[in-house]
Amino acid sequence: MNALESVDQYLTEHAERNVEQLKDFLRIASVSADSAFAAEMTKAAEFVRAQMVDAGLNVEVVETAGFPIVYGSRMVSEDVPTVLVYGHYDVQPPDPLEDWITPAFDPHVRDGNLYARGATDNKGQLYTHLKSIEAWTKTQDAPPVNVKVIIEGEEEVGSNNLDDFLETRKEDLSADVAVVSDTSQYGPGMPAITYGLRGIMACEVTLRGPKQDLHSGVFGGAIANPVNALAKMVGALVDENGRVTIPGFYDGVIPLTDGERKQFANLPFDEASFLEKIGVQETFGEQGFTTLERRWARPTCEINGFYGGYQGEGPKTIIPSFATAKITCRLVPDQNPKSVAAALKSHLESLCPAGVVLEFTDQHGGNGMVVDMSGPFAAAASRAIDDAFGTPPVLIREGGSIPVVASFREILGIDTLLLGWGQNTDNLHSPNEHFNLLDFHRGTRASAHLLHYLAEK
Amino acid sequence: MNALESVDQYLTEHAERNVEQLKDFLRIASVSADSAFAAEMTKAAEFVRAQMVDAGLNVEVVETAGFPIVYGSRMVSEDVPTVLVYGHYDVQPPDPLEDWITPAFDPHVRDGNLYARGATDNKGQLYTHLKSIEAWTKTQDAPPVNVKVIIEGEEEVGSNNLDDFLETRKEDLSADVAVVSDTSQYGPGMPAITYGLRGIMACEVTLRGPKQDLHSGVFGGAIANPVNALAKMVGALVDENGRVTIPGFYDGVIPLTDGERKQFANLPFDEASFLEKIGVQETFGEQGFTTLERRWARPTCEINGFYGGYQGEGPKTIIPSFATAKITCRLVPDQNPKSVAAALKSHLESLCPAGVVLEFTDQHGGNGMVVDMSGPFAAAASRAIDDAFGTPPVLIREGGSIPVVASFREILGIDTLLLGWGQNTDNLHSPNEHFNLLDFHRGTRASAHLLHYLAEK
Structure with a gap:
C-alpha cells in the first residue's frame, strides 16, 4: 500500500468520526457579527487550535484587534512546495431562526445532508483540509508538502484584521500557492476550479x-x-x-480566448430558471457575449x-x-x-x-485576476479532484471579488486555487444551510490528493 | 367733489385708523397649521366678519370641514360688473420666534414698515380691499360695482375646503372678474400686474x-x-x-410675443445677485431665452x-x-x-x-394661464395703480401656480387680476414679516380706484 492508499484508507476508516467531529464544531455558535456570541468565538478558535494540533501542526492563536486568527504550520523540507490553506471559523447569524427545520446550532443529518449554520460556509469546507493533513500526519508522519494554515474569525464581518496579520507575518507566511475552499462546485457532480475573479x-x-x-x-x-x-x-x-x-x-x-468561450459554452446553464429565480423577464448586457461571459469575464x-x-x-x-x-x-x-x-x-x-x-x-x-491553468498547481488540483469526485473539474470564473485572494496576491505574491466542494444551493447565509456528506468526504480526499500531487511537482 | 375724490378724502382721513385696525387684526395669532391656535382662528374670522359688516356687505360665516370661510357680498345693480375679491385670514407659523425683533403677534412700526406675522401675507393686503369697499359705502352709500368677497382661513395649509365652497355656491359667486392681492410688486416703486402663471x-x-x-x-x-x-x-x-x-x-x-419679450427685457433684473442668493455659479436653461422668459413663460x-x-x-x-x-x-x-x-x-x-x-x-x-391684458378689467387695474402709485404697473408673469386662480377659472369661469401691493423682500413666511405702510395706503387707494374704473366699463 503506497502512501496515498494509506491516506485514503485512513480517511475511509475515519469518515464517520470526521462527521461527528464536524458536528461538534458546528455546535459552537461562532457568530462574529453579534457580540453576544463572543464566548462562542473563543470556543471555536480553541476547537480549531486543538484540531490543528491533532493534525500535527505547530499552532499559534494570534490575537488581533478583533477575533483571533488560528495559525498552524508544518515545514517538512525545503525541496517541496509550500501550500497555504485559508478558511474561517466564524459564521453568518442564523436568523430568521423560525425558518430552520432543525436548530441552526444543533446539527442533523437528513437525506445525506448535514444541516447547520456553517455546514458549508466555511466550517465544513475548511475541515476537509484539516482532516486531510491529519490523515497524512497519522499515516506518513507528515504531509508531503510544507503546509501553513490560516483560519480566521472575521470573514463574515469583512476580515478587517487579516491583511494586518499577512503584512506583519509576511516572511513566516511565504508559500508557493494558496488553497481556499470557500466557493462552490458548478453543480451537483460538477466540481470546479474557479480560476478567475473580477x-x-x-x-x-x-x-x-x-x-x-x-x-x-x-x-x-x-x-x-x-x-x-x-x-x-x-x-x-x-x-x-x-x-x-x-x-x-x-x-x-484581455479578451476571452476561444478556448475559454468554448468551456463556458459547454457548461449547462438554464437561463430561464436563472431569470425566474431573480424575478427578471429578460437578460440585458453587452452585445456579442453570453450571460456567463457577461457575468464572469466582462x-x-x-x-x-x-x-x-x-x-x-x-x-x-x-x-x-x-x-x-x-x-x-x-x-x-x-x-x-x-x-x-x-x-x-x-x-x-x-x-x-x-x-x-x-x-x-x-x-x-481591486484588480481582477485569472490564474494560469496551464501551471503545475492547477494540474495537481485537477488530478486530485478527478480522483476524489470521479470527474475532472470544470473551469469557471466568478463575477465577484474574494478579498483574501487579492490579499494573497498583493501581500504574499501568490496565486490561489479556489476549490469549492459545496453547492451554490447549500443555503449559504440562509436558513437550513447544509453540506452534502458525500461532497464533504470527496473534498477531504481531494485535499489529501492535492497535497500528494503538489509534492510531485 | 366727485365720488372718487370723496373716497380718496375718506381714505386719507382714516389712514391712521386703518393702520390701527390692521394692527388689531395682526394681534390675532391665526395660525392655521397648528391646532393650538384654533381659538385665534375663530377670533380672526369674527374680526373679518365685523369688518365686512362695517364695509356694508351682507356677511355669512360659512363653516367648512376645516376653518370657516367668511363671505360677504353687496349687489348694487345688474348693469355694473361684479368683482370677486379673495384673501385669507390665516397666517404662517411664526417660528423661529427668537429671530423676531419685535414679537410676531405684537405689531410695531419701524422705519415706515409695519412688522407682524401676516402684515403682508395676507392680512395687510386683503385689508386694503375691505377698507376701499368701506370708503365707497361710507361716502357713496355703496360701491360702484357689485362686490363679492371671500376670505378663507386655510390658504397656508392647502385651501382644502375652498373648491368645495366654490362648487356648492357656484351660482351665488358668479362674477365678471376676480381680484387677488397675494403676490408682490416687481420691486420698490414698481407695482405689477401678474398676468400669467405656469x-x-x-x-x-x-x-x-x-x-x-x-x-x-x-x-x-x-x-x-x-x-x-x-x-x-x-x-x-x-x-x-x-x-x-x-x-x-x-x-x-403659445410663443411669447415680441411685445412680451420687450416688456420682460425692460424689467431691471440683476442676474449676478439672483445667482448669488441661491448659491449657483451660472444659469442653465433653454437656449434662445432670457432668464425671466425661462422662469415665467417657458x-x-x-x-x-x-x-x-x-x-x-x-x-x-x-x-x-x-x-x-x-x-x-x-x-x-x-x-x-x-x-x-x-x-x-x-x-x-x-x-x-x-x-x-x-x-x-x-x-x-393644472393648466397655465395668461390673462388678456388688452381687456377692460386689466385696463381698469392699470389706471387704478397709476393713480395710487404714481406709475403704471409693469406686467409680469410668475413661474409657479396659484391654485385659487386655477379654481376661479375652472369652477367660476373667470380670470383673476393678481395685484400685489407688497414687496418680495417683505419676509413672507419668515421672521420679521413686514408691510410698508405707504404701500398699504397706496394699495387701498388703488383698490378703491379699481372699483371705480371697473364700473366705467
Missing part, C-alpha cells in the same frame, strides 16, 4: 446645485437641476448595447445607489440642491482600478453642465 | 428589476440595472440646450426626486431592485397637463430597455 472600482459622485432646495415654479428653467444633470451623466455610462462608454474603459481588457458599470431631492410620498415641487450616485465597475484583467477611476472622473467632468459643481470620491479598488 | 403636470415613474437587490459581482452585466436604466431614461428628458425632448411637448406652447421638465439602491455611507455592491423618479413639468398656455403626461408616459415606454418593468403614476395637473 476586480472592482468603487466611487461616489455628487453634483451640487443651489445651496438649498428651490421652488421649481419660481426657479425652474433658469438653473441646472442637479438630479436631471446627474441622471443624464451617469445614465449615459452604459449604452443601449450594454457597452460602457467611458473613454479607454476597455483598453486593458467588465461592468453599475449604479448601486442614486439619491437626490424628495423621497417621500406624492409630489414635491423642488429643484433639489444636490444629487449623489454610487457607482462600482466590475473589472477584468488587466484593467487597472485607478486608471478606470481617473477615466470615469474625467469623463464625468466633460459631461458636467454649467451651474453645478462635481465632487468625485474614489473609494476603493 | 401650470403643472406631476407624475412618478418606477422601474422594477430583480425582485430583490442582487450581488453586483454575481449578476452584474447580465441583467438591466433599474437605476442605470431610469437615469438614462429621465436624464435624456432635457437636452444639452435645455430643451425638453418629449415628442410633442412644445406643440401647445415650460420645464424637472426631476424633483430620484431614489434607488443604497443610500448609506460608503459603497454597497448591489444591483438595486427598483428606482423611482418624481417628475414635474411646469407648463405654459396652451399645453394640456393630461396630454403632456400621456406623451411623457409613452416616451418613457419607448426608452425602457428589456428586463425592467415600467410603472407610471400620473399625480396631478
